Amino acid sequence: MTTQVRPFRHTKIIATLGPATESKEMLTKLILAGVDIMRLNMAHATHQWVDDAMWFIREASNEVGRHVCVMMDVKGPEIRTGKVDAPIELEVGDLFEIHTEDTSPTGDIPAVTTNYPGLPADVDVGTVMLIDSGLIRMKVVAKDDQRIRLETLTPGTIGSKRHINLPGVFVNLPCLTAKDQDDLRAGVRAGIDYVALSFVRQASDIRELRAFLDSLGSSAKIIAKIEDQAGVRNMHEIIAETNAVMIARGDLGIEIDYHRLPLVQTELVAACRAAGKPVIVATHLLETMISAPMPTRAEISDVSNAVREQADAVMLSGETTVGQYPLEAVQVMKNVINSIEPSIDSDLNRGLQLVEPKHWMLLSAAKLAQNLGESAIVVFTRRARLAKTLAALRPRGVPIFAFAPTEDIFRQMLMLWGVEPFLMNFYDDPEETILQALQTLRDKNWIRPGRPVVVVTNVLARGKVVETLQLRTIE
Template sequence: METTSPHYRHTKIIATLGPATQTRERLTALTLAGVDLFRLNMAHGSVQWVAEIVALIREISAEVEREVAVMIDVKGPEIRTGDLPEPVVLTPGDQIHLFTTNATAPAPTDVLSVSVNYPDLPSDVAVGSTILVDSGLMRLKVLNKDATSVRCQVMTAGTLGSRRHINLPGVEVNLPSLTEKDEADLIAGIDAGIDFVALSFVRKADDIFALRKFLDDRGSPARIIAKIEEQSGVRNMDEIIRAADAIMVARGDLGIEIDYHCLPLVQTQLVQACQDQGKPVIIATHLLESMIQSPIPTRAEISDVSNAVREQADAVMLSGETTTGAYPLESVEVLKNIIQSIEPSVSSDLNSRIKLIEPKEKMLRSTARLAQDLGDSGIVVFTRSGFLAYVLGALRPRGVPIFAFTDNESIFRQLLLPWGVEPFLIDFSADPEETIQDAFERLKEKGWCVPGSWLVVITNALANDKVIDTTQIRQVE
């Protein structure tokens, strides 16, 4: 089923900003190329940068008349090794002494000693368990431990530098969900008017509740994206999805934390769990990793992105490809080309997993079916909270654009994330019919429909002084 516009795509595109893309020229090009959401990775960002880059994004959006949402991705708690005078080459069989920063005993002199910033490391790991260092490149086996240190044997060769990331597979670490840096970054993001916050290493719903309170206390309407990147997050996925506004399948750390051959299964499980609850889901990390250096993707990367589109993820995200890569614009074009080739082959069956409870939600399912049956149609919905548009996106009416009109600027940008939703910012009139006609005019101006097009409209109507929900079939004049 074809849509009115040949350029319409359901799957959204997220690009992470960095040295390769943060100039005015590159930001303008990415905005015009169709990026829906910019990600600010605060693992490499400063408070000052947040203020400057968000202001520049908003300025460019106004110039080119195309809004892009902004997500701030806070670094979250990390376990890292300490500083070393110079990198150390480790070979299998070598031993290494990891000591916590609160250790008082002198370090042994017979093996390499390295500090770790996590005081609970000795109590959290068992003898015989595995510690992964530097994104899993080096594997250590725990030989013995005491209250403040752990002695390990090197299992895989590697070069250990300063401040390398540590993963403890299967361990629910006792770290706060927000660090001091995260809080400072969030305040800068709130002041700049960010639309989404991505929370790293989410382990349980309480992590989301803590962030929600932080945002609420400061009057921020930003929506929360929970990053699933460790085993406890996978175990608690249902409660996390319920608490969050959206989920990111962060396949970098997740691929280290779980057996690599299980990663596709966990990705599918997370996508389906989000579709059960009607929450947006983002597939992230290594989608087009080779395009950091190459102008074309590998065949395997094309298949990986195609799989995310077939699974009907709401969005696909670029990281290194657009932060430091040599071909950021080409990477976006590759995503667009794959999406536009694969989407028409995806089943047009509605999402049967979602649990619709309220009568109005069930009305939306009927609306989606009606728009599909009409063919070459679209759904027009008016929303002040974004709820109706998010549910319509979750229903996955393939082939049908969801035109969501709102008078709330924050909601407008937050509607740039869900699958299939094309948002518009307009003033609502006291007369519903006037608002509908204003919406039709905007759609005609933007080339989304032409006179004679049939659209399904969800709106309120007065009946004997009562406001009722209606589904209308309207022909654009």
């Protein structure tokens, strides 16, 4: 009788928690459906909600025997209009004013406040401003230290607390707000695995967040969200500094010319792959499924493209927070991934910079496993470095089974392309560790008995630790 092995996919799925999915029952269903990472969006969340969500996630994971990692997405700096008593209707050519909260309007034209007192200093006459996620375009025609006068370029209605985008303008806002810091304290106490930092503009933003996490004693890894022109312009220095990147296409699609978005996505994915850093494609992947049980053909193509580019993960936002079909959205993701991945060329990642001798050994392991066919790579890692390099090599068709002795590293590896992590104590005798790992894979039906696996490990030879590449068979 042939043993049925577990299904395996390389591309990871991220689901955002919200009213539609925050109960323990729905979390259990999401985990069983195949979600690898849970995202906590802190734009409107409370600290009590974070505690409850983390408890439910960990409880559900323990009960079903499948663990997920948790990403906290902090709100970051943002510019918004203030409250209005009634919506303001604007036609093309109408004048409009934005003034700081401690200043009175001129009174001769419609006006709103802004939460950012430095806004007048950051813009120039001629600057184009986008309000309400880009729906309303306006041009600065005059300004002083407290007020901006704008001409309406596209008509629309301005309500309370609408988002303001300034394409191409470097805004002098802090990378971490007081709210972000409070949220991070709550997240670290609850045990988050990743922090996604919004509107990363330069590498120093990552360093500032890392210093803050270090001060809290957190081992959480950092995801840089690229969502404006400064982030795109400085992508290489940001990628070098961060642990992972999220292509946040919502704001990014407003901040840059919309027709350039696919090109920027491709460039960011390629840059991350060359640097060996995980990359997430996020926002609007299955937006229709917030209210419809099936995606559009364009959305299917969009997800397919992210998989073909070999992003590490694809992310669901509104689809699983307020959507009517969260589980169906996850299933659509899985179906597309499972259909597209086998069609991708099996060439390894030639752009990855290999600098250490061990990296070349990992390259050999990837080639060997691919050539064997129906094989896998087994790796033992204490800091996830070996697993990260193997994932970055992109050995399509080869599961990477990574064993780690600590919970934080075990969960963080859930983000990596093609990596299925396991939590296991390492023995003093490397051979005992290998045998225990192979038995785990056999008992859990991850690989068929009789098949060869490539094992990357070290052995003790005459008192010295020697790095080895071994070929073992699942008994």
